[in-house]
Amino acid sequence: MKRVPVTLDVNGESHALSLEPRRLLSDALREECGLTGVHVGCENGVCGACTVLIDGAPARACLIFAVQMQGHAIATIESVARGGALSPLQQALHEEHGLQCGFCTPGLVMTMEAWLKDNPDPDETAIRAALSGHLCRCTGYQSIVAAVKRAARIARERA
Amino acid sequence: MSGFSSIGKRLLRFEDRRFLTGQGAYLDDIVAPRCLHAHFLRSPHAHARIRAIDAREAAWLPGVRGVYRGADLAAMAKPLRMAPPIEGLKPTEIAPLPVDKVRFQGDPVAVILADDRYIAEDAAELIAVDYEPLPAVTSFAEALSPSAPKVDETLDDNLVAHQSFATPGCARVFAEARRIVTRRFVQNRVTHAPIETRGCLAIWDEGRQHLTFHVGNQAPHPYRTQLAARLGLSESQVTVIAPDIGGAFGQKIALYREELACAALARATRRPVRWREDRMENLAAASHAREDACVTRAAIDAQGRILALDVAIEEDFGAYCFFPGNYLARVVALMTPGPYRIRDYAYDVRVALTNKCGAGPMRAPMSMTSWIMEGTLDAIAAELDADPADIRRLNMIEARELPYVTVTDQRLEDITPRETLEGALAHLDYAAARARQRADRARGILRGLGICVVVESTTYGSAFYKSAGIPGSGHETAVVKVEPSGAVNAAVGLMASGQGYETALAQAVAEGLGVDPATVRLQIGNTDVAPYGMGSRGARGATAGGGVLYLASQALGEKIRTIAARELGLNDIGELRLAAGRIERRLAGAWEATRLSLTDVARIAYLDPLRLPPGLEPGLEVHKAYEPPAMTFSNATHVCEVVVDARSGRIAIERYIVAEDCGTPLNPMLVEGQQIGAVAMGLSGCLSEHVVYDRDGQNLSTTFADYHLATAVEIPHIEIVPMHTPNRSTPAGVKGMSEGGVMGAIGALANAVDDALRPLGIRAEALPLTPIALRRLIRTATRRSAP
Amino acid sequence: MKPAPFAYHRAADATDALAVMAGASDAAFLSGGQSLAPMLNLRMARPALLIDLNDCAELSGVTLGDGGLRIGALTRHHHLATDATVRSRHPLLAEAAATIGSDAIRRRGTLGGSLAHADPAAQLPLIATLCGAVIALQSARGARMIEADDFFVSALETAREPNELVVAATFPDLAPATGWGLAQLCKVAGDFAVASAAATLALDGAGAIVDARLAVGAVCDRPMALDAAGLRGARPGPDVFEDFAMAAVGALDIADAPGIDADDRRDLAAAMIVEAMTRAAARAGRAA
Known part of the structure; x- marks a missing residue:
């Protein structure tokens, strides 16, 4: 299946990617963006390990396709401790x-x-x-x- | 427990920061260039012959690098032969992958290597397997029927293990008993469900002919031994590295077929191969546990004293034995008498193979033990209309009887069952709770109290294995090093999966050496770095691992003090100690600083060895092994107060109390975390978890929407009453713990629900205690009592 | 658990979405994705094209209309649960939305998605059935309105044609002083119910029932409205509720399901009916 361009805005950084539309946001964040703090536990939306913030609201990254996220701001666990200080x-x-x-x-x-x-x-x-x-x-x-x-x-x- | 400077401190965990910030390095976070992804095609049938596998179309798909069947793998790796010399246990063998028959729904039949997991799953859909479905065996009773199909065709029937025991007088006591109380207990098949599933990353170095195998495993060294042997490699050709592990609970001990296949294929393809199990695979095909049923019979006197006890256990072990089939149920039988005076005893343990996922140890492999004993005591109380607490008091051994050798030769010492029983009841205010219950019963409200006394067998020394006829060792090994800079590196053959070893075990090292725990770095999980150890299982981490680290550190501390004494011109190292990394000297009963620090001593030991006292080797490094007692025991009493809603079957847990003695806690905060976590796992298994197979052997619980782990809403606040006393036979008085909470939770909750249901004349003999199950019981009782 | 391949179209607005759908042979609308994505991951659904509705702002929002709340299909559960208008005008709908899944699910999941998915145990189809909500459908060829009771056909099956889009649902206002109650029996929090029921009750000045509505979920292949006319004139109380519940579930076509047989389901549905009515009566009492 053809790949499509998508730019992910994650933790204030922009990632220009070329992905299959079926690629889960959880996989794109982990593998393309290197943000391995996003954990995959069930790929069914139940366990919650992959939860990230999309425009400030929690969402299961395993139930969203990365291609949907063009124009949205994503925050992962890697962004929470600011300047090295724990929240x-x-x-x-x-x-x-x-x-x-x-x-x-x-x-x-x-x-x-x-x-x-x-x-x-x-x-x-x-x-x-x-x-x-x-x-x-x-x-x-x-x-x-x-x-x-x-x-x-x-x-x-x-x- | 006093006199320690590091042990027993409520230190916050050193490992937390990386986990809190998303910097933990779990298996799937490790990147390997040119890595292929393995995906396993699994059987849709519970039992079927494999006639043919056609993978031509799959192999043609772009991005697919290979498809391998059981026959292909058989040429690359050896089978697992499970044939310990145990009487009553039949030998079994497991091929690397099934070749001509699948034995459960989820059994792997082929492995696809592809550039990514998406493509591999596409390819799996293109593989055509010609199956000849066979009738499936889906229960213990079916497995033993004479006409049952054989799960393992190399055996003469499905009864893979059968062991029994009786004291000479037991039969006569039953024959002459005036009263015999019988009770049945049925546990539900559950599974470990670590939030991180299984997986591995195999990297073969063709130039060095060496395999580096990353796997989240609890016992890396025994794992390496088996992996090397099954690949036909020497143990020096294999390095096993366990990264951060996202929960294990016993599921990450065995060398599984998927992992073996990845290792073999990395070697065959000369490319890194990784497998990341998905949740469906984990729930369907990793490992299950606890599907056992038990009938107890107690011969009692008029006051409720147990004159003899008879226990018959049946276990449904699933399709494959990754562990000896008798391993779990037999130990239940050995431990059931617990802290009670039982002189005549008999057991009969039968384990059957069925067409379900294979079983294995899960946190508290002997989970049923306390429930069946304590449920039997409740049955006796009900029979005599006596108070359940009084029946326990009547039968329980007293402190003056310790050490007490049980009827199955378990030596109980340094345990406090009476103290925790009274402690838990006092914390609840037992009399007030019974008064609440009486008042509620008068209004038709089903309030119940459950008591469960737990004697948790921990540590499992070599002597236990020997006497129980189980192959294995209980020793543990450590290396403690003070480096030239004064930094401390300590290695041990355990592996952590959340227990907080990097903190608690650092405390044991710090105690032995006399340094700040924060300066101790624990090195675990890499078989090239850590010494060969028996791994983390059976609540042995603190006693065996902490114990050997403490002893090794003490030995190293002695060498440090010997060097320091020479430097200071003293003869008696007893007048010296290390404290917070400084050498101190006792003068007139008070400790005073000397000019020496640990770093000064380390520099001498490594860089100026001619200054060392005669006979001392250069360097500061101690290698030590420790053999713990045959068994150590923690003990606890759990008390649970529930209200069952008669109309909906819902259970509300109003109080949950654990009074526990688990010896010297290395770190009381971590001990409490283990206690609460274990209780939660027990309650979850009892309330809502259930691996359900239909009559055809189809697993109906392969997502987290169907396999229900309890959430923060179902798990109540758990009140911990610490009542720790040291074990006098172990280093620092440690006893080991973390499984008893599961045992106590099952018994306390089930007994509480039975107590609540008593006015209706019913009890819940089978877990889980879902509203559906409870309403079914209540409905039947109400119908029966209707005019 | 990775989806089969599909193509993706991000619709600019509903017109665009419907036009693309009209020209596609095997397409599915994607709104919150909280039910569809798990099915895609399990490869239980495998459309060739996903038409993403999340940019269709006109499909989102709550407006006060004649006799009810008109709620756009893309309105998220979280919005239903927290919006001041919904909470004051239709607290039962807000409460039902607040019990769906978990916080993260409610932030993404949508009303239209839930209605179109038609899980028999889901909360919003139950409330829509209870209240006689009217569902607005649109395709490239035109629009139509359909009552909830006619919309839900069977498990995961509705009267929606494949090329039609749920654009909104109108929930009639609860009459003043009406009490409401929702009861669900779940194995764990956030899970789909084993049995559920919703009720509204209105009482006269003397405390007798003048109007009652009941619906049950999770035990039939779709949410079922119950005939509650017989309750008129009765005084609310445990025996009245239990008798009504037992008669009502006896009249339903309830089948065995894995792990739970028809008797269990009838029994637990009755328990939930009693709970929902008890809550509704308590609130009606306060309102009157």
Whole structure:
């Protein structure tokens, strides 16, 4: 099948690519852009490991074709720690032991970074519901919930 | 547990930063030039003869570099022969790829090498396989029926393992018993489902005749031994490198056929070959676990004392034995008596082959153990209308009886089952919970309490393997080096998949040496760098791995102090210590700095060896092996409080408590993470996970939309009550842990649901406890009681 | 799990999309892609051409019309769940949208995509059926309107012709003081329901039911509206709900499915009907 030109705007950098239309965004980000923090866990939209932000909103990179992304701004986990400093959520995940094998971590960080902006003072039930789109096989979620709470508190204190 | 400076500290993980920022290097992140992608064509049939494979059209597709069948692979690699000398176990053999018969839906029949995975999948659609479908065996009962088709035609039937045991007096106790309580337990077939699937990258160096094999494997050295042997290479021609692993849980131990094929094809094609398993393959064809059923019979006296226990276990092992067929169920039988005084005991363990994906160890391979024992105790309590906690107290060994040798020759010592039982019940406020239950029952609300006492066998020393008749060793090996700059490199034959070894094991090294853990770099997962070790499995990381690193570091610390003593003109190294990388001297009972740092000593050891004390070799490097006890044990009590909604069958878990003693924690934060993670895995398996095969052997659960892992909504807040006491026989008092949480969760939740259902006169003997299953039970009970 | 090859057209607007569709032999519309992409990845769907609707801005948005909310087909679930107008005018629709999948799925998934996909367990087809939503279809040859109950034909099958595009759906306003309830039984959060039900109830001043609507999802091959006329005049309560639910599911054509037989499905559908009615009654009580 014929390749088509597409320019991906990822983390503020532009990547001019030539891709088959069927190429999944997750594969293009990993292989063409070298952004291997985008993890592929199910290619069915369930596990959440490949979640990135498209124009600021979380999306499953495995359910989008790269060719669709011309003109959209994509952010991956590689863009979250600015100037080398962990974001409050990343720092809170570190302090609460909110990750073990780390494979699900990038995706859930992307979702919760966006979610915390809309939900600055969430309770545990809301956090758990928001996290339910991310499968973690290691932590039992509890430490992730604690980290999201902590990150929200830090963000509120800074505001 | 006091007196440690690094062990026992709640250090944040050194490995976190790379994972949090997307810089982890997992298998699929490794780039290899000119790499081909392997894709496996898999059988759509549960059981079929392969008459012919026509791959001509596929091979012609642009970008396809080759299609290989079982017959092709048979010429490149040797089969896996599983024939340990175990009584009651039949020898089996697995070809590199099936040649003339497929045994389950998902069995690989051909491998395509192509420029990318998309093309390889296109090619797979063009391969024509002429199958002759055969009748499929899809349950244990079917497998043993006289007319059953044979899954493995080299065996005389499908019963791949059968072992039994009875104490001489057991039959008589049953014959004379006034009361016998019987209970049945059925576990659901589940699978590990690491979020990172399996995969590999094989790079053959034709010039050096050397294979570098990247694979996320828990036990790289034993893996290398097998990989080299099956390729006809020497172990010096193979380097196995395990990168960051996105979860393993026992699924990443065996050398799988897909991996062997990639290695063989990299060598044959002289190009790097990679395989990235997709989720459908992982759920259908990686490895499954836990499809076992058990009937217990307990002969009891009028108070509820167990006079004898009889356990009959049946396990559906699937189509292939990547592990000895008796490996899991037999150990369940050995461990079932747990912390209870049971002097007469019998077991019968039968394992059958079926046309399903092969089974293997999954975090808590003995997951059923605690449920069947604790469920039996609940059955006794129900029979006598006694309190389940009291029945446990009546039968449980006391501290003064330790060390206690169980009826299956397991030596229990340094365990605290009574303490954790009382600790968990007190944390819940058991009396108040029972009062809540009485009040709710009066209003028709199904509230239940479940107790599960766990004795978790950990570490598995060589003596256990020997006595259980299982080939294997439980020792572990480490190398600890202080480099000329004073930097510390420590290597051990384990491999991490999320446990936090780079932190916890650095703490063990730092403790032994007297340095800051942050200066210790752990080198694991590369068979050229780490010494030959037995890998990560069976909750052995902290005891065997941490233990040997601690001992090696202590030995190295002694050499450092010997050198320092000479430099300082002292005779007694007992007056010296290393602390935070400085040599300190005890003067009048107080530690004071000397002029020497670790770096000074290292420079002398490497660069000025003539200054060393006589008899000391240059350099600072210790190589050590450690053989742990036959078995170490952690113990815990799990308590779970649930409300079952009678109309919908939904379960609400209101409280979940774990009081646990797992010895000296290297890092209590990491231990708690393992405890909670294990409980969550147990609950998820109990609530919603289920590998479902239909009657024809079609797997109906091959996506995450069909195989349901519990989310943050289903998993409750888990309350941990730490009650750690050290093991006096292991370095630093470590006991090992991380599987018991699974065992406890299954037992506690299932017992709680049974307790909730008791007013209806029913119990849930089969997992998972889905609303569908519970409503089916409740409906039947309600119908029965209707006028 | 990689899709079979396809060609791709990014439609500038609905007219462009329909024109390309009219000239294509084996094309599919791509909106949010949250149902279609998994099917493509599994190669269960393999169109030769995908016509991407995501630039068709005119297909997106919520407008207040005569007697209802007109919602563009490209409106995302997240928008339905959070938009102030939808939440105030049709809180049941907002709540239903808020329970779809996960955050990332709701940000991409669209109303039109969900209706056209017609999963029998999906939330929006259930609400559309309950409320008698009217679905607007358009092709290069013209436009037509169709009621939800006629639109959903069977599992993953609708009255939409292959060359027709769902452009909008109009959800009639809930009458003032109407209570509403949604109940779903899911194996895990975010999964498609095993059984679901939605209800609206309106009560008179004395607390008796004057109007009731019920629909069930996930247990038949499409969402089913139930005949609730018999509830008029009854007082809301557990026994009334249970009796109604049992009679209603008894009248449905429910078949066995893998892992769940027809008896289970009837039973759980009845449980969800009772839950949905209980919630609706509680809200109606407050509204009155």
